[in-house]
Amino acid sequence: MNTFTKIVGLVMLLLIPILVLYWFSNRTSVQVVSEEAEKSMYKDLSYFAAQTANVAGQLSQSGLIISEDINVRSLEFLEIASLYEQMNEKLRIDEKLRLSMATSSWDTTLSIYAPGTATFVSSNASLSYDPDQIKRNFSRVWRYTEDVPAYFRGQPRFIRYMTDPYDAPLDKAALIVEMSFPANDLSKALDKFKSGGKGDPFFITPEGTVISAQDADLPLQSELISQLDLEQLTRKPFTRYTLLGSEYAASCVWMPELSLYLVDYMPIQDVVRPITANSYLFYSCIFFLLIGSTIAAYVLYKNVQVPIRELIRGVRRLRKGEYPTLKVFHPGNEFHFLLVSFNEMAKQIEQLIQNVYLEEIRSRDANLKQLQSQINPHFLYNCFTLIRSLTRLGEKETVMQLTLHLSKYYRYTTRSERTTARLEEELDLVRSYLAIQAIKVQDLKYSIEVPEEFGQLELPRLILQPLVENAVLHGIEPAGSGTLHIRAGIEDGCFFVRVEDDGIGLSEEKWKALTYEITMPPAEDKGCALWNTRQRMLLQFGPEAGLRIERREEGGVEAVLYWPAEASAAGGLKIS
Numbered sequence: 001m002n003t004f005t006k007i008v009g010l011v012m013l014l015l016i017p018i019l020v021l022y023w024f025s026n027r028t029s030v031q032v033v034s035e036e037a038e039k040s041m042y043k044d045l046s047y048f049a050a051q052t053a054n055v056a057g058q059l060s061q062s063g064l065i066i067s068e069d070i071n072v073r074s075l076e077f078l079e080i081a082s083l084y085e086q087m088n089e090k091l092r093i094d095e096k097l098r099l100s101m102a103t104s105s106w107d108t109t110l111s112i113y114a115p116g117t118a119t120f121v122s123s124n125a126s127l128s129y130d131p132d133q134i135k136r137n138f139s140r141v142w143r144y145t146e147d148v149p150a151y152f153r154g155q156p157r158f159i160r161y162m163t164d165p166y167d168a169p170l171d172k173a174a175l176i177v178e179m180s181f182p183a184n185d186l187s188k189a190l191d192k193f194k195s196g197g198k199g200d201p202f203f204i205t206p207e208g209t210v211i212s213a214q215d216a217d218l219p220l221q222s223e224l225i226s227q228l229d230l231e232q233l234t235r236k237p238f239t240r241y242t243l244l245g246s247e248y249a250a251s252c253v254w255m256p257e258l259s260l261y262l263v264d265y266m267p268i269q270d271v272v273r274p275i276t277a278n279s280y281l282f283y284s285c286i287f288f289l290l291i292g293s294t295i296a297a298y299v300l301y302k303n304v305q306v307p308i309r310e311l312i313r314g315v316r317r318l319r320k321g322e323y324p325t326l327k328v329f330h331p332g333n334e335f336h337f338l339l340v341s342f343n344e345m346a347k348q349i350e351q352l353i354q355n356v357y358l359e360e361i362r363s364r365d366a367n368l369k370q371l372q373s374q375i376n377p378h379f380l381y382n383c384f385t386l387i388r389s390l391t392r393l394g395e396k397e398t399v400m401q402l403t404l405h406l407s408k409y410y411r412y413t414t415r416s417e418r419t420t421a422r423l424e425e426e427l428d429l430v431r432s433y434l435a436i437q438a439i440k441v442q443d444l445k446y447s448i449e450v451p452e453e454f455g456q457l458e459l460p461r462l463i464l465q466p467l468v469e470n471a472v473l474h475g476i477e478p479a480g481s482g483t484l485h486i487r488a489g490i491e492d493g494c495f496f497v498r499v500e501d502d503g504i505g506l507s508e509e510k511w512k513a514l515t516y517e518i519t520m521p522p523a524e525d526k527g528c529a530l531w532n533t534r535q536r537m538l539l540q541f542g543p544e545a546g547l548r549i550e551r552r553e554e555g556g557v558e559a560v561l562y563w564p565a566e567a568s569a570a571g572g573l574k575i576s
Helices: 003-068 070-080 083-102 131-137 183-195 218-225 273-319 334-393 396-414 423-440 452-456 465-479 508-517 529-541 565-570
Strands: 109-114 119-122 143-145 157-164 175-182 202-204 210-212 239-243 246-255 260-267 420-422 443-449 458-460 481-491 494-501 546-551 557-564
Touching: 003 109, 003 157, 003 175, 003 183, 003 246, 003 260, 003 273, 083 109, 083 119, 131 157, 157 183, 175 183, 183 202, 183 210, 210 218, 218 239, 273 334, 334 396, 334 423, 396 423, 420 423, 423 443, 423 452, 423 458, 423 465, 423 481, 443 465, 458 529, 465 481, 465 494, 465 529, 465 557, 508 529, 508 546, 529 546, 529 557, 557 565
Parallel strands: 443 481
Antiparallel strands: 109 119, 109 175, 143 157, 157 175, 202 210, 202 260, 239 246, 246 260, 420 458, 481 494, 494 557, 546 557
């Protein structure tokens, strides 16, 4: 994951808890506001129910007071009075009835009937006594009825009766007081109550008759009534219902004075609409912020991340040894300068490495030629010393043979500018050298056991001659006689050429010192043949090649040249 991805991921991780916290806060706010609105609706509904019941109670109290009035009770004995007195008494009673009803906000009708004198007095002069209708509607509590006198044109009313005595049956009552008010008064009261809230209250009788406000939503009320359990609803302050796909809170209050249920309901959405609107605004802002952030992230990705990715790819290819030319983005951008500079740097590095490589090749060739030049005079010095010695002895024939072999040697070294030679050519040179040394050391014997296929192996020129020379001069010659063996082969994936002698050998201390010396540059007072040989192997075949000096258990020393078989195979040579 790159830095850009981490930053985008971090922003998303920070956004998630913000959304979760806001969602939880918004949900809590909606729940609290909804519960408070429901509690407020229940309190208002209970207050309205109490006011309505209070008005009905006042009407009942007025009827009771009227029934106890002395003038009203005189109707029981009105038949013994004169006609004039009867008229005056009725007028007084009628005036009292009107005064009693004047304090009520409802259109109340109060009527009094004395069965004994067949006297009927009512606050509504248009009414007449109908004993059958009274029997049908008789109730000592308020009762909703649609069986009303013709004067009310079938408008439903609430009716209540009182008798004197209070608990006397209707046929034995001395005095009957009838109180009534239209159901429309309750509808008007609902209109006033509804104007101050969000609900749609209505009254409903236990039988299911509904008294609604003038502008009630009747289909919605019908949907609610179909789900209502009024007795259950009155046991809790509020209950929630789903009506026409929306959630509503409903409350119900039982009004024993009028034997009615007062029900109100309101949509939860209307109560929490400000909070919902704020949440929509918040989510809309978050949405547009996400869009803006996405655009900004894309611009950042295109102008920063893409160039950085291109630089990273370039660096990786540079580490692999490639020298790429990167795409250049957005002129004027800071990364434009970096990408152009990287391309220039890659070109300069490639050119520099090529120059260094060429210089390394030249240096390597120079080192090889220098080492070779150091070997040639070393051998020449030894030959001149031998010729001098033979001349003193008068060995003209031997000197002539020595000169012939020496001419072959230098003809070999000077006829080509190549720094390498085949193993068979090196062996021919070694034979000439050993023939020269055999002149000096009478008991020198030698054998060369190299398979024919190994003769094509490429080695640095004059690489064997120093080893053979050391074996003769430091091993066999001091002993006075000896045998020298040259073998070639392959072991553990490496070619080797082994030069063995059975001369005087080396002590443990001298062997360790010699092993150390061939790894260190030579001093001015010491020879450099073995160090040169090892260095030439390293330069030719790499760090896995070299020279190894070992002590032989049967006496003498062996010098081993070794190099990886892959190095020779890379040069086009295959040995099976």
